[in-house]
Amino acid sequence: MIKSVLVANRGEIACRVFRTCRELGIATVAVYSDADADALHVREADTAVRLPGAAPAETYLRGDLVVKTAQAARADAIHPGYGFLSENADFARAVLDAGLVWIGPPPEAIEAMASKTRSKELMGVTPLSEVTEADLPVLVKAAAGGGGRGMRVVRDLAELPGELAAARAEAAGAFGDGEVFVEPFIEGGRHVEVQVMADAYGTVWTLGTRDCTLQRRHQKVIEEAPAPGLAPELVAELRARAVRAARVTEYRGAGTVEFLVADGRAHFLEMNTRLQVEHPVTEAVFGLDLVALQIQVAEGHALEQEPPPARGHAVEARLYAEDPASDWAPQTGRLHRLEVPGAGHGVHPGPGHGIRLDTGYAAGDSIGVHYDPMLAKVIAYAPTRAQAIRKLAGALERAVVHGPVTNRALLVRSLRHPEFAEARMDTGFYDRYAAQLAAPEPDPHAPLAAALADAHGRSRFGGWRNLRSQPHTKRYRTEPDGTEHEVRYDHTRTGPTAEGVRVLAVTPTRVELEVDGVRRKFTVTRYGERVHVTTPHGDTALTALPALPEPNARRAPGSLLAPMPGTVVRVAEGLTEGAEVTGGQPLVWLEAMKMEHRVCAPASGTLTALHAVPGRQVEVGALLAVVQAAVPEESA
Template structure:
């Protein structure tokens, strides 16, 4: 029997494993990097062990240090969670060699299936060894790991070598394994659906297929919204998916929880990979089958058998991943303090953060997962969208609004989505001007009341009329200017009746409808209901001025490499990659804003930069001067000359 378990992971999944262990009476040990010393997973575990450093390669990818930590803390079992070393056969073997119980499949099964190239070979799927023009587009993919890292779509043959190099570098950093391979790209514009089968296998030869999941809504090949069961699959296709999944598990004597992933294109399934671990999206399966998959993992590792047949599913579940990122600006990761995070009753919240926790640059930007379960798909989708909309979320920019709009998009509500959903709809889903138009006014009125209270213990609105007042806010990517005035009876705004206003609550009446606005301030950041605003100064900040062609860091991170041949004085073309930043386990390309000369390069490979740091300056090339007309003035052209634009 397991008495003490070390969780070889961090964040949300570590907290989720600790929660189940606590319910089962199992003590837990957390490992943490220096950056995670005060992280939630370290706070909720019974004991902690430090892994010196911050980068994953120095901490959560160091299997030797984790095994030593387990032995030092008196653990008798290790759970790897997902990501990091969860699909590393050498780590699993090291755990077993140390006399510890491994919560996962045998190392031999991991070796056979965790590498996508070996898994395809095992199932008789031939690799794509030589790419020609007729094969395009193709997908360069990391053989190990997952989560969208180490993946590149290649549509032009001349881009293949660079994609192979960058994907290998990212895979090596994320998983400690730089092997990549190439396969046909069936997603994106091709309209494929990402469907997977959850399996659970014991040591007595029983394999359960626990339903299907649809994970088609993805950004950068990483899932955003998942649901169970996958809607609209014909029974015959579902049986075929089950058969392949069970056959894959039996072929390697699989034990524990795993997932077999497919792309459904033209009504046919195409095997993608088998994840030999727990998936991020496992809660939707738990909700539909009323199971605790982590508890079952532990019992199977202790030798328990899966008795009888799998339980019958009930209802529908949908999960949304809440990320600290800006979807409107190339999914740029965001950092800062998470001031507040609460969700309405009726939905499940899995998170690795609490109010006041910092969101750093070293790890994945996922803040939380919200899961709704209901008798029907329509009810589950509506419940989840409403919960996200009403969630109190104060901190850095997130994808919350994108999730709400995605869940309410007609293509999703009618289950016609595919992996190209965001390729088609992202501009509309992130379009400007989608915030509440009255939020800036509510913020201004609350601010005036707060300032008046700070001037006087007795506070309140000034008792004499005043000149019209103006305040400026940035909201949803747009600038809003608010006009209001003070009167003897209180503040007034054109077309809006101010029913109540104090520092935390404003009630406005528009066309006979009263609405409440809850206002919270953190410095210049203002949160009004679900809208995030930034108070703007009336005067420009002279320190924010930069020369034309300046490239600023869009996020804090590390300069992982500079493009070959890029140096001061070099000629660059618009859109040409100059350098790459790594933040939150993803690489981000920084390209030349214009064709011209690189006049300054302020960073080197390996350098840490903060958001807004000046990285480089490109001096745009001047347009060539037009030659004076040589034709006689007495013979004007019969048509107006076309000038270059």
């Protein structure tokens, strides 16, 4: 029997495993990097052990350190979570060789499916060996790892060599394996997967289907179970092929077999030999704890011959610290509040509410640059798909998320989009609608509410005089779009007034206005110069500005500034000062929070300065390079 489990991971998945272990009476051990010293998973564990360093390569990817840590902490089992070492066969062997219980599939099964090229061979699928114009578009993929790293769509044959080189470099940096392959890129398809659970006695469960079609940068954003609108015969085929994948590898434990479904046909993508981020939707519809089942199988217990029947529908949304309107740029900073009304934190959605919150963060935690920008997963369960979608959209709309910019508003709009609501979505959903769904919609009265609350808190409404004075003014900038607002208000014998509205009530934290006959309530929360104004329909983030505008720091025309904090991972080959560049040409690659971002030339011209150096850490707004635009001949 397992008595103590070390989770070789961090954040949300570590907290998730710890909850199940507590319910089972199993002690827990956390590992943490220096960047995670005060993280929630460290606080929740019974025992925590430091891995010196901050970067994943120094800490969570050091299997030798993790095994030694487990032995020192007297853990008798290791759960890998997902990401990092979860699909590393050598790590699984090291765990077993150390006499510890490995809560995962056999190393041989991981090895068979860890390489996407080998897994396709086992499933009878052959990648492209030579690409011609007739094959376009194609998808370049890393053979190892996942999460969209090393993945690129190529539509122009001339771009293939460069994209192959870039994919190899990214894959080598992310997974330590630069192998890539090319396969047809199927447009207009849906990403559908099958959850499997297998024991050591030949029983293989297929726990329904999941739809993970809504993705950005090849990473999932919204998932649901079961996948809607699939023909029964297609579902039967998906389940049969998933069982084949499990049996051909003599699989044990939890795994996911992924497909792209288009025109009624299923195309095998890969098998993930681990628990998936989206596993809660399967847990909700089957009433199971997949982590508990993983532990049960690792202890040598047999599964029942058949799983319980599925009931209802579940939808999950991933809440990221990112700005969808700025090419999904990850965000950093202090998370002041994270609250989802009615959410439960257990394996199953909260009783009577059908909402579950899985997170690795709590109020006051810092969001850094080293790891994935996912703050939380919010899961809704209901008897029908329409009810689950409505419940999740409503919960996200009322959620209070104070701190860095997030994708919360985009999630709400995505769930309510007709294509998603009617299950007509495909993997190109965000290619078509991201700009529309990510467009900022700050509340037009939020700056006034912030100003009135601030004035009341500073006792500026006292001392009414018979002689009218100049109106008070306050300046704010809405985040993340940067629009500046100047609001004016006055105070009279009966209280504060503002043009176009009727001020009904003001406290330092609450403001009530009547706008066109409608009473509106605002909750105002201040964190230094950042102000969050919350209504039942969402949140507007503002930054308080000085009364007089400050002169902007002058930058040379054509300056390329870092759009996010991160690390310079690559500079275009052969790029030196004085080089001629073309508009849109990628010049510098930044990496932060497991995301790569290209910084491109704003126009054709000459590179007059290059400050970016591979390995350099940069902050938002750091000067990377300067491109002097070419002067058109007719203007010369």
